[in-house]
Amino acid sequence: MTANAAAVLKRSLRDKPLTAIIGAHNALSARLAEQAGFDGIWASGFELSAAYGVPDASLLTMTQHLEAARAMAEAVSVPIVADIDTGFGNAVNVIHAIERYEAAGMAAVVIEDKLFPKDTSLLAGGRQELVRIEEFEGKIQAALAARRNPDFLIVARVEALIAGAGQAEAKLRAERYEAAGADAILIHSKSRTPAEVVEFVTKSDLKVPIVLVPTAYPELTEEAIIALGKVKLVIYGNHGIRAAVTGMQEAFRQIRADRGIHNVDKQIVSVERIFELQNVALMKKREKNFLR
Ligand code: SPV
Ligand code: MG
Numbered sequence: 001m002t003a004n005a006a007a008v009l010k011r012s013l014r015d016k017p018l019t020a021i022i023g024a025h026n027a028l029s030a031r032l033a034e035q036a037g038f039d040g041i042w043a044s045g046f047e048l049s050a051a052y053g054v055p056d057a058s059l060l061t062m063t064q065h066l067e068a069a070r071a072m073a074e075a076v077s078v079p080i081v082a083d084i085d086t087g088f089g090n091a092v093n094v095i096h097a098i099e100r101y102e103a104a105g106m107a108a109v110v111i112e113d114k115l116f117p118k119d120t121s122l123l124a125g126g127r128q129e130l131v132r133i134e135e136f137e138g139k140i141q142a143a144l145a146a147r148r149n150p151d152f153l154i155v156a157r158v159e160a161l162i163a164g165a166g167q168a169e170a171k172l173r174a175e176r177y178e179a180a181g182a183d184a185i186l187i188h189s190k191s192r193t194p195a196e197v198v199e200f201v202t203k204s205d206l207k208v209p210i211v212l213v214p215t216a217y218p219e220l221t222e223e224a225i226i227a228l229g230k231v232k233l234v235i236y237g238n239h240g241i242r243a244a245v246t247g248m249q250e251a252f253r254q255i256r257a258d259r260g261i262h263n264v265d266k267q268i269v270s271v272e273r274i275f276e277l278q279n280v281a282l283m284k285k286r287e288k289n290f291l292r
Helices: 005-015 027-036 045-052 062-075 091-103 133-146 167-179 195-203 222-228 239-258 271-277 280-290
Strands: 019-024 040-043 080-083 108-112 153-158 184-187 210-212 231-236
Touching (some): 019 027, 027 040, 027 239, 027 271, 045 239, 062 080, 062 091, 091 108, 091 133, 108 133, 133 153, 133 167, 153 167, 167 195, 184 195, 195 210, 195 222, 222 231
Parallel strands (some): 040 080, 080 108, 108 153
16 A cells, blocks of 8 residues: 555646556455556446446445455555445435545545446446436535545546436536536446547546546547547456456366366466465565564
């Protein structure tokens, strides 16, 4: 964990053309993301829900997500952006959440403007109910009032495009959330092409940085995002859990097909690599110094 992860993230957003973070669901996946060179970790509600084998629909508690995010923060030195969904209820719940996520060493939180309990954004036919703008302004202001470190970023996530409410509603909400004090605006879309977010970004008068999650429109590369000019943060939402499933599915299938582990053993990482990821070397050093 870095002493001031929030300041590190803030500096990255200011100085880099684009900051790129990726979803993780535990300390190990966060560590792999850091080693791969990402600027930070997205403590994804979707990934954690999937890891528990439940829908991403406000079923996990705040404590479950907070503990997973804390474990990630303890395992890496890059900043963690915590996905706190709708803030787990109303503005009072938001204050409770901000106090705890900030104390746990997060650099930022993203709060989305949907009704609690939410449904996951990318689900075809999902239940996408937007909260009233005034209520969400209150939640943003509650988050701002609750944070202790002014560098701790409060990102407002606009779900109007996800809900099918159109560009005008998305623009209105983004502007109102910026005026309420949000440090950045995440515009989410489940459109299979980037056209919808590109229209939003190019017509935007926002002064605060824009955040994209290009899961549904994967052809939008970082180069193309930088060319848009106003986007400072890209979040690769769920590739950690999808890659994990790809890997485990194939390895497990192979072991069953082979009725043994003789083939799979050469195809997966060694036990030594896992020791490395567990930081066993550090434990050995401590043993040497302190075991008497
Ligand atoms: C998440 O990763 O939990 C997100 C991104 O919120 S999405 O699943 O695309 O809504
Ligand atoms: Mg989420």
